[in-house]
Ligand SMILES: O=C(NCCNC(=O)c1cc(-c2ccc(F)cc2)cc(O)c1O)c1cc(O)ncn1
């Protein structure tokens with residue numbers, strides 16, 4: 658039977674990256690996506706911007722919406738302090754199965770909790786299930802029409818506190834117009850756009866960083 662792109666991406670990691678070395682896993686995926694097959698990871702250019710925001714926030718609790726193959730999960734988790742926890746939600750079981758193996762190859766499974774299911778179902782359950790009160794950082798990279806409803810849901814569930822930082826991928830391409838309008842016009846957010854490119858291409862894209870003001 659034919660392999661899938663996520664399976665071929667995992668094989669490239671197992672072939673070219675060193676177990677326990679997150680940077681080599683990130684490099685192996687970027688090489689694969691640049692030279693073999695494009696895939697929808699945040700990528701190296703936007704990844705550097707994400708790294709700088711994560712390092713600045715130095716979060717103890719992180720929520721990632723949309724794991725895909727675990728590329729941004731590995732990037733973020735590799736920058737976290739020892740006691741920090743990253744929860745990543747993935748709806749697609751095939752993506753989740755690959756991501757678990759990529760995260761394990763990087764040696765980051767102790768910092769990461771991958772949860773399979775829909776963000777809309779899981780967001781209201783996180784506090785009781787994982788003993789987390791609020792998130793210091795949220796990375797939005799899942800279905801683009803879920804960014805706004807899930808942000809409103811996180812507000813409603815009290816998962817954001819004064820100073821929580823939201824980082825949203827793909828606000829230009831594929832685009833998240835309703836989310837952008839909301840975080841840029843709401844008095845509850847201070848928003849900033851970091852211009853970049855769609856992963857591994859010359860098309861414009863960027864990250865939107867929004868600080869929740871409470
Ligand atoms: O597709 C699921 N998630 C990925 C969300 N992410 C994206 O869709 C995404 C897309 C693009 C992109 C950009 C240009 C283009 F021409 C094609 C795709 C880039 C990105 O950086 C993304 O992040 C999915 C499936 C499923 O069955 N269940 C739950 N989620």
Ligand SMILES: [Mg+2]
Pocket residue numbers: 697698699798826827
């Ligand atoms: Mg993305």
